[in-house]
Amino acid sequence: MKEIRLQELFVLFYRIFLAFFFYQIARFLFWFFNKDLIRIDSVADYINISYHGFAFDTTAILYVNSLFILLSLIPIVINTKKYYQKFLFYLYFITNGIAYGMNFGDFIYYKFSQARLTTAALNVAKNENNIGKIFIVSILEHPFVIFWFAVLIMLWIFLYKKEKVKEFKPEKKWIYFGSSVVSLCIIATLVVGGIRGDFKHSTRPINLVDANRHVKNPLQANVVLNSVFSFFRTIDTNNFKEVHFVDQKFVDQNIKPYKLYVRENAAPKPNIVIFILESFAKEYSGAFNKNTDIENFVSYTPFFDSLATQSLIATNAFANGRQSIHGMSSVLAGIPSLKDAFTSSPYSNQKIQSIVSVSNEMGYDTSFFHGAPNGSMGFLGFGNILGFKNYYGKTEYNNDADFDGMWGIWDEPFFQYFAHTLNRKKSPFMATLFSVSSHHPFKVPEKYQGKFRKGPLEIHEPIGYTDFALKKFFETAKKMQWYNNTIFVMVADHTNQVGYPEYEKAMSRFAIPILFYSPNPKYNLKGEITSPAQQMDIYPTLADLMGYNKKIRSWGKSLVSNKQEESIIVNSSGVEQFIIGNYIYLFDGKDFTGIYNFKDLGYENNLLGKVNTPEITLGKLKSKAWYQDYMDRVINRKLN
Structure with missing residues (x-):
């Protein structure tokens, strides 16, 4: 029965499938043009990475296509009309074209930022008046980006048009409207679960750090991710939250947030x-x-x-x-x-x-x-x-x-x-x-x-x-x-x-x-x-x-002092990185995602769960203590 709108549902799923297909191509091209920075050892490793990338692609694609999906399914009788399908065509490719272009922009941007595109880029761009000029110069220097983007968009349009919705006028409108409501409810549930990355109410929506769960090396998480996901997930985010891992005495003794250096003031x-x-x-x-x-x-x-x-x-x-x-x-x-x-x-x-x-x-x-x-x-x-x-x-x-x-x-x-x-x-x-x-x-x-x-x-x-x-x-x-x-x-x-x-x-x-x-x-x-x-x-x-x-x-130390002071080196690659003593600790604000020997700067051998020495135990506590003190001082305005 046409009133159940099965052909429309089939075409909708086909069109969303195309987005997944082209996101995987963009993933491969992103890695290919950055393979000197992101090492993947085998085809099997790449397949595993791209498989886990589906969850992040799902979130991105459903973010971008939510309106398209809704307008494809709402029961307004004219859905199959040629002019309405043409409207959906333009909506689909304008939204997906912009989003897809963000992935291609990362082919270039990643070489400089060495991180996926996030809203942090907007914080930099808002202070500049030459962004248009930079964009044009970047494109001229990397014409392959435009070439591959144009080729793939044309292929995408070609495949989109291979499956068309045939026009019909519903006769049994109670079936038409009833089945549409049921379809909308089911698909809305799927969309919400897809955007969250899980259907469990108790599970938080997947975030950038979750990409690290599926890789051998933290740098490979950038291949698991896509630029649309990383951008959307960092809109209006605030990961500054107070935590309490250790008591203040431990912070004062081991982090020593206040330093005193006394010398003759000549x-x-x-x-x-x-x-x-x-x-x-x-x-x-x-x-x-x-x-x-x-x-x-x-x-x-x-x-x-x-x-x-x-x-x-x-x-x-x-x-x-x-x-x-x-x-x-x-x-x-x-x-x-x-x-x-x-x-x-x-x-x-x-x-x-x-x-x-x-x-x-x-x-x-x-x-x-x-x-x-x-x-x-x-x-x-x-x-x-x-x-x-x-x-x-x-x-x-x-x-x-x-x-x-x-x-x-x-x-x-x-x-x-x-x-x-x-x-x-x-x-x-x-x-x-x-x-x-x-x-x-x-x-x-x-x-x-x-x-x-x-x-x-x-x-x-x-x-x-x-x-x-x-x-x-x-x-x-x-x-x-x-x-x-x-x-x-x-x-x-x-x-x-x-x-x-x-x-x-x-x-x-x-x-x-x-x-x-x-x-x-x-x-x-x-x-x-x-x-x-x-x-x-x-x-x-x-x-x-x-x-x-x-x-x-x-949180630093004087490099010319005679005092014996421990260094805690801090930076972030999407998760916080601490160098303490002989080890590097990767911490996502809640849990450790990796522990590496300091000589293992490429993060080849993750010791987390394999080695647990007293030094590592203390290093984990110091990492948490530093993070706790940082959050406390930033949030509670104790930086003076």
């Missing part, structure tokens, strides 16, 4: 100059790879390498986040980015003790420099929260002849502007510069074409240019009176393109250089720190060197 106070270098990963520098035993290693930072021989360098250091604004909060305020970033949370607008507030308290002039349009990356807003007295951006530079056309003022002229502006300040001053030129799209000024080494990665040449800009800055600065009593810090905000297998490993994706240099020998900033360090250590190290001599709120 005059004059040192000037502090911090360079946060865009994408300046450890992988690109020879001085930081002497002990990595990488065959035929090539350095792209000759000046940085030479400066490192006269500096105190941390050769086993890690970023505490993946985006530029996370680097700013980690370096200046010692606040890392977890699964949800503090800087885009409801709690970011609070009083925060930082190297900026410490400098202000000690009578320093404090300034932030960034050659991009003022407000880009959210730096101006967060800088105001931290308490910078001055902000110098593209507006203050006031010469668009040096604009790179995309992100900001080229590094070389802006670094010179930095030096000359500091020369007009009264000491002591604390100044931070965030560079721009080693940012995608990777290019150098036309006049320097062919000057810098081009390696296998696009980023190598602009890294060489920023290194050259640093060299020119120091040539200028060393002629200035303030130079000899200045402590310089150089650190990357995060990593970027990967060329060597050593840096394809999960934790190595966070490997960055940290360098402290001063021409003043009294600070004794020479040598190598080979034990694990992190961006969060910079703030307490500088407070120590400046002679602050008061308690500071810090």
Whole structure:
């Protein structure tokens, strides 16, 4: 009986099936174009991963197609009319086309973020006015994305049209309406269960962390996921929740959220100059790879390498986040980015003790420099929260002849502007510069074409240019009176393109250089720190060197103190990662999803449930204690 609408139901299921089919193709293409970053050892492993991806695809597809499903089934008699089916066709391909395009965007985006697309990308984009230009440049640099997207959409349309709804007029309308209501109720239940990922009322809806349950290596979870799921699941999310795993005494004894470093406060106070270098990963520098035993290693930072021989360098250091604004909060305020970033949370607008507030308290002039349009990356807003007295951006530079056309003022002229502006300040001053030129799209000024080494990665040449800009800055600065009593810090905000297998490993994706240099020998900033360090250590190290001599709120430690302090290295790859002692602990906020030997940076051998030593037991408690203290201080506004 046509009134039961069986043919319409069949065609509807066929159309939804097509979405599953094309999502699996997108999954394969995502992995194929990122296989150098996500290792899958066998066809069987890939099949297992793609099988578990169905649950996440189901949620995404039903999110996108809920209205289409409803309008396909509501009993309005005209459902089979050609004009109505044409309307459904456009609705289907507009919504699915946009969603499908998000997956293809991740072919490119993942190489830079090394995480699936989430709403965190919107928090970055909202501070930029060049997103359209970036999109066009990215497409031009990666035409295969448009090619495969166009081919697959055309194939999808072709297959969609293979099964059509035949027009009919229901005669027994009570059967038509009754069967439609029953169908709607059944399918609505299936849709709700599919979006949740389970039909059990007691089970929470599946989330990004659930992808880790089905893989051998946490990086493979990005193949289990799809971009639509990760984006929708992070809309209006707030994973900041108070927890109570241990008592406060354990936190105070083992996490030690307050540090005190006392040294003779000799005059004059040192000037502090911090360079946060865009994408300046450890992988690109020879001085930081002497002990990595990488065959035929090539350095792209000759000046940085030479400066490192006269500096105190941390050769086993890690970023505490993946985006530029996370680097700013980690370096200046010692606040890392977890699964949800503090800087885009409801709690970011609070009083925060930082190297900026410490400098202000000690009578320093404090300034932030960034050659991009003022407000880009959210730096101006967060800088105001931290308490910078001055902000110098593209507006203050006031010469668009040096604009790179995309992100900001080229590094070389802006670094010179930095030096000359500091020369007009009264000491002591604390100044931070965030560079721009080693940012995608990777290019150098036309006049320097062919000057810098081009390696296998696009980023190598602009890294060489920023290194050259640093060299020119120091040539200028060393002629200035303030130079000899200045402590310089150089650190990357995060990593970027990967060329060597050593840096394809999960934790190595966070490997960055940290360098402290001063021409003043009294600070004794020479040598190598080979034990694990992190961006969060910079703030307490500088407070120590400046002679602050008061308690500071810090999850990092001073790298120049004689105190025996344990490091707890923190960052997130979708789950929180802690390096404590000899082990790496992966924690999702409730349970541990992995424990690995520190030498196992690629997460090849999960020890969870296999090895349980006293060190691991204590490490798990410390991980939970750190997480508990972080949530308490962020939520209850105890960061001052």
